[in-house]
Structures are given as C-alpha cells and as structure tokens.
Amino acid sequence: MTLSKLRVGQRACIADVCGEDALVHRFSAMGLRVGREACLIRRSWLGGALQVRIGGTHLIMRRADADRITIQLPE
Amino acid sequence: MRRIALLGMPNTGKSTFFNRLTGASARVGNWPGVTVDLLAAKVLLGAEMVEVVDLPGIYDLHGFSDDEAVVRRFFENNPADLVCVILNSTQLDNQLALALQIRDLGLETVVLLNMADEADKLGIRIDTDTLSDRLGCPVAMISAKRGHGFPQAKDILARRLHEAQPVTLDALRRDMEANAAVTDRAEALVGETVRMPSVLVRKITERLDRLLLHPVLGLPLFFLAMFLVFQAVYTLGTPIQEGVAWLLGGFKHLALQPLQPLLPHLVYGLLVDGLYDGLGTVASFVPVIILFFFMMALVEDTGYLSRAAFLTDSLMARFGLDGRGFVMLLMGFGCNVPALMGTRIMRSRPLRLLTMLIIPFSLCSARLQVFLFLTTAMFTPRQAPLVLFSLYMVSFAAAFGSAFLVRGRLHSTEPFVMELPPYRMPTVRHVFLRGWHEVHHFLRRATNFIVLGVTLVWVLTHFPQAATPGGPGTLAGMLGHWLEPVLHPIGIGAQMAVILVFGFVAKEIVLGSLVAMTGLSGAALTQYLGHQMDWVQAYSFMLFVLLYTPCLSTVATMRSESRSLAFTTFSVLWALGLAWIVSFGFYQALRLLGY
Numbered sequence: 001m002t003l004s005k006l007r008v009g010q011r012a013c014i015a016d017v018c019g020e021d022a023l024v025h026r027f028s029a030m031g032l033r034v035g036r037e038a039c040l041i042r043r044s045w046l047g048g049a050l051q052v053r054i055g056g057t058h059l060i061m062r063r064a065d066a067d068r069i070t071i072q073l074p075e
Numbered sequence: 076m077r078r079i080a081l082l083g084m085p086n087t088g089k090s091t092f093f094n095r096l097t098g099a100s101a102r103v104g105n106w107p108g109v110t111v112d113l114l115a116a117k118v119l120l121g122a123e124m125v126e127v128v129d130l131p132g133i134y135d136l137h138g139f140s141d142d143e144a145v146v147r148r149f150f151e152n153n154p155a156d157l158v159c160v161i162l163n164s165t166q167l168d169n170q171l172a173l174a175l176q177i178r179d180l181g182l183e184t185v186v187l188l189n190m191a192d193e194a195d196k197l198g199i200r201i202d203t204d205t206l207s208d209r210l211g212c213p214v215a216m217i218s219a220k221r222g223h224g225f226p227q228a229k230d231i232l233a234r235r236l237h238e239a240q241p242v243t244l245d246a247l248r249r250d251m252e253a254n255a256a257v258t259d260r261a262e263a264l265v266g267e268t269v270r271m272p273s274v275l276v277r278k279i280t281e282r283l284d285r286l287l288l289h290p291v292l293g294l295p296l297f298f299l300a301m302f303l304v305f306q307a308v309y310t311l312g313t314p315i316q317e318g319v320a321w322l323l324g325g326f327k328h329l330a331l332q333p334l335q336p337l338l339p340h341l342v343y344g345l346l347v348d349g350l351y352d353g354l355g356t357v358a359s360f361v362p363v364i365i366l367f368f369f370m371m372a373l374v375e376d377t378g379y380l381s382r383a384a385f386l387t388d389s390l391m392a393r394f395g396l397d398g399r400g401f402v403m404l405l406m407g408f409g410c411n412v413p414a415l416m417g418t419r420i421m422r423s424r425p426l427r428l429l430t431m432l433i434i435p436f437s438l439c440s441a442r443l444q445v446f447l448f449l450t451t452a453m454f455t456p457r458q459a460p461l462v463l464f465s466l467y468m469v470s471f472a473a474a475f476g477s478a479f480l481v482r483g484r485l486h487s488t489e490p491f492v493m494e495l496p497p498y499r500m501p502t503v504r505h506v507f508l509r510g511w512h513e514v515h516h517f518l519r520r521a522t523n524f525i526v527l528g529v530t531l532v533w534v535l536t537h538f539p540q541a542a543t544p545g546g547p548g549t550l551a552g553m554l555g556h557w558l559e560p561v562l563h564p565i566g567i568g569a570q571m572a573v574i575l576v577f578g579f580v581a582k583e584i585v586l587g588s589l590v591a592m593t594g595l596s597g598a599a600l601t602q603y604l605g606h607q608m609d610w611v612q613a614y615s616f617m618l619f620v621l622l623y624t625p626c627l628s629t630v631a632t633m634r635s636e637s638r639s640l641a642f643t644t645f646s647v648l649w650a651l652g653l654a655w656i657v658s659f660g661f662y663q664a665l666r667l668l669g670y
Contacts, residue, residue, distance in 0.1 A: 022139040022422070023490060028258060029135035030492055031169040045290040048389025049398065051495060055168040056199070056271060058495040060385045062392070065490040 001073065004050060004066035006040040012071035013037055019068050031057050032069060076117070077236060078126045078154065082146065082177065083161035084170055085132035085420070086496045088189045092161055092219035093129040094508045096229070113149070121233030128155075131419065136176040140422040150180065154242040157235055158182045164194035164201060164216065167269050172261035174210060179257065180250045183239040184212040187228055191216035193497070197277075200270040209264055220502055280497040284382070293386045300379070301405075304370050305467065309447075309460055312363030316447075320359040324597060327351060341537075344594075349533035350526065352596040353587030357525055360444040360586070361518070367440050369510035371409050376501035376509070380405065381493065388491060394475050395482025397491040400430040404474055407437025409513060411629045415636055423489035429482060431637060432646050433474035435625050438467055441582035442625065446617055448586055452601040453613040462614070466621055473622055473653060528577050528584035533591040535573070544594060551592065565619065565658040566612040566666075575619065581626040611670050615662040622654035 006012060014036050017024050027033065031054040041051040041058065049060045083089035097116035114129040130149060131142040149155075158177050162170040167188070174186050188194070188201060194216075207214040213231045217224035287293060331347050338346070374380065383405065384398030391401050399420065407414035414434045421427040438446075446466055450459040535551040542548025547556065547569065554576065555569030562572045570592065578585045590596045595603050608616070624630060624647050634643045 019490075025135065026138060026140075026422070026490070027492065029138060029169075029172070030494070032492070033258060042284070042288060043290075044288070044385055044389060045293075046389050048392075049385050049491070051288070051385065055166070056197070057166045057169050058277075058497075060381070060388070060398070060491075060493055060495050062388060062397070062491040065492060068490075 001071055002067045003038060003040070003052065003069040003071050004063045006038075006071065008040055008042055010073075011037055011039040012073045014069055015072040016070040017068060018070070023068070027069075030059060031055060032059070038069075038071065076124060076126050077156040077239075078128060079120075079157045079159055079232065079236065080128045080130055080149070080155040081159050081161060082130050082173070083132060083189075084134055084163070084173060086494055087132070087161050087163045087170070088219045089132060089161045090129060091505060092159075092187065092189065092217070093127065094505070094512075095219055095222065095225060097127055113145075120229065121237065123233070123236070125156075125236060128153075134173075136173065136180075141419045145419075150182070151244065151248050154244060155182060156239045156242065157232065158184050159232060160184055160186045161189050161219075162186060164188040164190050165197055165199060167201065168262070168265050168271070171265055172257045175257040175261055175264075178210055178212065180247055182242065182247070183235060184210070185228075185232055185235050186210060186212060186214045187219075188214065188216045189219050191223060192218045192221060198272045202268040202270075206264070206268040209268070220499075220505055277497045283498055287379070287382055288385060293382075297383055297386055300374075302464070304374065305464070306460065308363060308367050308370055309463065312366045312447075313451075315362040315366075316359050319362060320355070320597060323355040323359060327355070341540075344537065345530070345533055348594050349591045350529055352594075353529035353533075353590045354525060356448075356586045356590045356596055356600075357444070357583060360447060361514075363447060364440045364444065365510065365514050367443065368409055368513040369506060371406075372506045372509035372513070373501055376499065376506055378496045378498045381495050384493060385495065394478040395426075395429055395485065395487070396433075396478055397426065397489070399491070399493060400426075400433070403430055403434060404437050404471075407434045407439060409440055411435050411437055411439050411625050412632045413513075415629065415632045418636065421489060423487040425485035426487035426489050428637060428639075428642060429478055429485040429487070431633060431642075432481060432485075432649070433478050435629055435633075435646065435650055436470055436474040436477065436622060438470040438621060439582070439625055442621060445578075445582055445585045445620055449604070449613055449617055452604050453608070453610050466617060469618065469657075470621060473657070477649065477653065525581075525583050525587050528580055529587040529591050532573070532577055532584075532588040536592045561655075564663070565655060566608075566615040566662040567619065567658075568607065568612075570607070571616055575623075578620060579624055579627070581628070582620065583626075585620065609670075611662060611665045615658045618661055619654045619658045622657055623651050 003012075003014075014032065014034050016034060017027050017032060032038070036054055039053045041053055043050055047063060049062055050066050052059050052061060052066070081089055081093055093114065097118050113131075116127050117124055118127055130146050133140070133143045133146050135143060136146065137143070160174045160177055162174060174184070177184050188203070194201065201216070203214045203216060213235060215224060215228050215231055217228050219225070287296060289296070327347070331351060334347075335343055380402050384402050387401040388398035391397050403414045403417050406417055411434050414437065415431055418427045418430045418434070421430065446463055450462045454462050532551070535554070536549050537544050538550055539548070542552070546552055551573045552569060555572045558572040558576070559569055562575070567575065573592065574585055574588050577588045590600060593600060593603055604613070630643060630647060633646055634640065637643060
C-alpha cells in the first residue's frame with residue numbers, strides 16, 4: 001500500500017521510497033524516509049495535492065509522488 | 076574582513092535573522108564560483124566589522140537542486156570563518172542533519188534554534204547543553220522574529236568568530252566529496268536531546284486550514300483574498316497618490332516656475348518639463364507601489380502563500396506546472412526579477428524553464444503604475460477598479476495559456492513536495508523590513524532607468540529644434556512613423572508607439588516618457604490622452620504593455636538564470652508575438668462590433 005491510499009487521519013510507517021537516487025535523497029532530507037511515521041491530514045480537490053505530517057513537519061505533495069512511498073500499517 | 080555565512084532550510088526564519096542582524100543595509104553581491112547574487116551586509120560584531128552572507132535556503136548540503144549546488148560552490152570558493160546554522164526548533168527531527176553536514180566539513184559553527192517561542196507553545200523541550208556537547212559547537216535558542224535571545228546569539232557569534240581558525244579551502248573541498256550519511260546520527264541525536272509531545276497539535280492553524288483549505292471553498296476564498304488585497308491597495312493608494320502629486324505640483328509652482336526667465340529655454344525645458352514632471356509623475360505612484368509591497372509581505376509572512384500552492388497544484392498540473400509555480404507567479408506581481416530567481420528551488424530544468432516563461436506575464440508593480448494612471452484617465456471611478464481587475468485576469472490567462480501551449484516541449488517529472496508551515500502572525504517590524512527591502516530595490520532599479528529614459532525621450536521629442544515638440548517632424552515622430560504599419564492595426568498611434576519602444580527598457584519609464592513627450596502632466600495630461608485615444612485604443616495599449624517584455628532587467632535575469640540565450644530570445648519573441656496578437660484581436664473585434 002502506498003502513502004496516497006491512506007485515509008484522512010490515518011497513520012502508517014514508511015517502508016520504502018522508490019525512485020532515482022536524487023529523488024530518494026531529496027525526500028529523505030524532507031523527512032520522507034524509511035522508518036518514519038506519516039499521517040495523512042487532508043486531500044485537496046479533484047485528485048490534487050495531499051497534506052502529510054511527518055513528525056513535527058507538515059508537507060504538501062502530489063498524489064503521484066505519494067505513490068512512490070510504500071507504507072506499512074500498524075498491526 | 077572575516078565572514079559569517081548564514082545557512083538553513085527554507086522557512087526557518089533565516090532571512091528574518093539576517094535582517095535583524097544587519098538592519099536594512101544588505102547589498103546584493105557577486106561571489107567567486109557562484110553565478111547568482113547573494114545578499115550580504117557588513118555588521119559590527121563585538122569589536123570587529125564582519126561580513127554576513129545570507130545563503131539560499133536548502134534542505135540538504137549534498138542535494139541536487141541549483142540552490143544546493145550554489146551553497147556548495149560558495150563554501151568551496153569563499154572561506155567562511157564561521158557558519159551560523161539556523162534551524163527551526165519545532166522541526167529538529169528533520170533539520171538537525173543539516174547542522175551535522177556542516178560540522179562534518181570541519182567548519183567553525185554556531186547553531187541557532189529559531190522559533191523558540193513556537194516550540195515552547197507546542198511543548199517541545201530541547202536539551203541545548205547536551206546538543207551543544209554532541210555537536211561540538213555552541214547552540215542557542217532564539218526567536219528571530221520577536222528578538223528573544225538575539226543579543227545573546229550575537230555575543231556567541233562574536234566570541235566564536237574571535238576564536239575561529241582560518242579555513243583552508245583544500246581540506247574543505249576534499250571533505251565535501253565524502254558524502255557521509257548523517258540521517259541516522261541526526262535521528263539518534265534528536266532522540267537524545269529533544270522531547271516532543273507524541274502528537275503535535277497546531278490548533279489555530281488546523282482550524283484555519285479546515286476553512287481555507289476546504290475542498291470547495293478554498294480556491295474561491297483565495298481569489299477573494301487576493302481581490303481584497305488589490306482593492307485595498309487601490310482604495311488606500313489613490314488618495315495618497317493624489318496628495319503626492321499635489322505636493323509636487325505645488326513645489327513646481329512655487330520654486331521652479333520662477334526660474335523660467337532665468338534659465339535658457341532648452342535647459343528649463345529639459346530640467347522642469349522633462350525631468351521634474353516626468354520623475355514627479357512616476358514618484359506620485361511610488362506610495363501605491365510601497366503599499367503593494369507591504370501587502371505582499373503581509374500575505375507572505377502569514378504562510379498563506381504555501382496554502383495557495385496546495386490549492387492550485389492540481390490546476391497547475393494540467394498546465395505542466397506545479398503549485399510552486401503559482402506562488403512564483405504571485406511573487407511576480409511585485410516584481411518579475413525575484414520571482415524568476417525564486418524558480419531555483421525547482422530541480423527539473425523543463426519545469427523551471429516553463430515557469431520562467433510565464434512569470435513575465437505577471438502584472439508587476441511597474442506595469443501597475445501605468446495601468447493605475449491610464450485606467451483613472453480613461454475610465455470612470457466606478458469602472459477603473461474593474462478594468463484593472465480584468466487586466467489581472469488577462470495576466471493569468473496569458474501565463475496559463477502560454478504554459479498550456481508550450482508544456483509538451485518542456486515536460487517534467489519533478490516531484491512536488493513542499494513544506495506547509497503553520498500560520499504565523501506577521502510582526503509590524505518584519506513586514507516593514509521586508510516591504511522596505513523590496514521598495515528599496517524597486518527605487519534603485521527604477522531611478523537610473525527613469526532618469527536616462529526620460530531624458531532620452533525628451534531629447535527625441537524636442538530635436539530637431541525646428542520641429543514642433545512631440546510632433547511628426549521630431550526624431551520620435553520619425554520613429555513612430557516607421558512603427559506605424561505594425562502598431563496601427565492594434566490601435567496604437569505614432570506617439571504611443573515611441574512610448575512602447577522605451578517601455579521595452581522598463582515599464583517604470585512609460586509614464587515619465589509620456590510627460591516628457593507631451594510636456595503635460597496631471598489633469599492636463601489626462602485630458603490630452605482622452606482626446607488622443609478612445610477607451611478601446613487605451614485598453615489595447617494596456618494589453619500590449621501587459622504582455623510584451625516587462626523590462627531589460629527581466630530579460631537579463633532570464634538570461635543568467637536559464638543560462639540559455641536561445642530560451643531567452645524565445646521568451647522575448649513569444650511575449651512580443653502574444654502581445655501583438657491579443658491586442659490585435661481585441662482592437663479589431665471591438666471595432667467590428669462598432670465600438
């Protein structure tokens with residue numbers, strides 16, 4: 001399951017970030033890296049951006065990019 | 076002179092700290108190895124004058140964006156005696172790695188944990204002693220915006236700089252290549268020194284966002300907010316502008332006109348009818364511009380612009396752009412030049428070029444000045460704000476339309492991820508400083524161009540001396556005559572054609588040129604224009620001014636930022652072509668309809 005499939009308010013642990021090195025690097029610098037907990041805060045209209053919270057940081061990202069991030073739901 | 080470099084991620088308040096440290100004295104400078112301009116200022120720190128450089132905000136010292144490369148090249152080519160790393164206290168879990176990267180380079184460092192007040196409110200506790208111990212450098216909590224802890228931070232910087240050893244660039248260049256993974260170390264360090272509540276609740280922000288980022292209401296609310304900003308600038312600015320014009324007119328009447336018999340005819344003409352009236356007309360609009368910049372600084376400071384990116388991204392995606400591009404477009408409403416430079420945060424070249432292509436269509440403050448004058452001159456007070464608003468709409472339409480047409484050639488796969496900061500209450504001081512900074516740049520850029528441009532227009536419209544000033548026999552008249560075949564179909568006469576030629580240099584010149592050319596100002600000029608053009612011609616003229624190349628500074632910035640002459644040429648020609656086609660379509664259609 002990927003980050004974009006989370007329900008609003010749901011939390012999960014990042015299990016994998018797939019993409020070229022530069023992208024993984026950049027995501028990692030913004031807090032999107034394996035092992036961190038992500039929480040979906042809201043979705044924008046018409047398949048638009050997502051708002052995600054990682055620790056104390058709120059990020060906005062495109063749904064397609066959120067699809068590169070595989071998550072593991074807590075048991 | 077020894078040098079301190081300020082480094083931090085975007086949205087950490089680094090520039091706020093820089094402004095507080097340096098006052099409004101910052102200058103743009105060139106740096107070895109770095110192709111872009113960086114802000115720097117000289118400050119008295121302790122007993123020593125030091126130079127403070129504000130580096131671009133970056134996420135990762137070893138990242139791949141242009142800004143990140145700029146920072147690396149800066150460190151490799153310019154010895155920094157001390158690096159002041161500014162981190163957001165509420166986001167140490169993400170930001171501490173940057174401080175570790177700097178420590179790994181062996182640079183002398185001071186770490187400032189900014190937004191201490193916010194961290195406190197959120198219940199975040201940071202053990203600065205242990206953190207300082209582990210990092211091997213001083214760590215202090217501050218609030219750059221409110222000034223808490225600022226004197227202490229200054230002392231620490233002074234002391235640390237005093238003890239700092241000179242840097243050897245060779246060793247640094249070697250270390251720069253060793254790209255050590257720091258995230259694990261950073262995480263361990265955060266675990267040891269930072270206590271965060273398990274759930275960070277941003278109560279006020281969350282409540283506001285529920286409304287302002289509402290799936291349906293969000294976008295209309297955003298456009299309403301923007302409309303109110305422009306409306307406020309217009310309603311507040313117009314009386315001030317009239318006041319300034321009245322003062323300048325009074326001064327001319329009392330102090331300058333008595334000089335007329337004393338000075339040679341030509342000298343008086345150039346100095347008073349040309350330069351004074353020309354500059355005066357431009358100057359009377361400066362309060363409106365200042366107001367505009369303050370409003371923009373206010374909107375930017377609250378954190379609402381990031382919301383705009385969130386709201387507009389899905390729309391922008393259809394045009395091959397992203398939400399950041401929309402924010403840049405909005406910044407362009409102040410001035411296109413910083414907006415063009417702002418695209419550096421985009422890593423993908425096609426995306427960056429596409430965004431740079433559309434920014435010049437943003438109705439910048441210099442064009443606003445021209446439109447304020449013309450709408451007031453040609454339309455009733457009830458119509459004028461609506462006409463102005465329609466020009467803003469055309470500005471958006473031209474930007475999006477262009478992106479839509481070109482996006483196939485500039486396709487990008489860059490991910491869109493950006494931070495959404497909490498809403499923040501802007502402080503008067505900060506808004507004032509930011510606004511002042513923009514105004515200062517505008518005035519400096521404008522005055523040189525205006526003085527030169529106005530003088531040149533005056534000369535062109537008054538020589539050869541035998542001809543009637545501004546008439547067809549002058550140099551300007553001839554120039555206008557040559558351009559007539561191109562500009563006649565869009566309703567622009569020979570006189571206004573010359574203005575357009577000068578407007579290519581900078582839109583700030585347009586009004587001054589009009590004054591210098593006609594020898595009229597104030598109400599007389601308004602009346603004269605009313606006789607020269609009808610509203611259809613005036614609107615066609617404004618459309619052309621809106622869409623063709625904003626100014627030479629924009630072209631120069633485009634060239635240096637894109638590093639491509641071909642792209643810059645394309646952008647200039649595209650804008651010129653679009654301007655002509657739109658004006659032509661509008662003018663001919665309305666004439667056909669019988670207006």
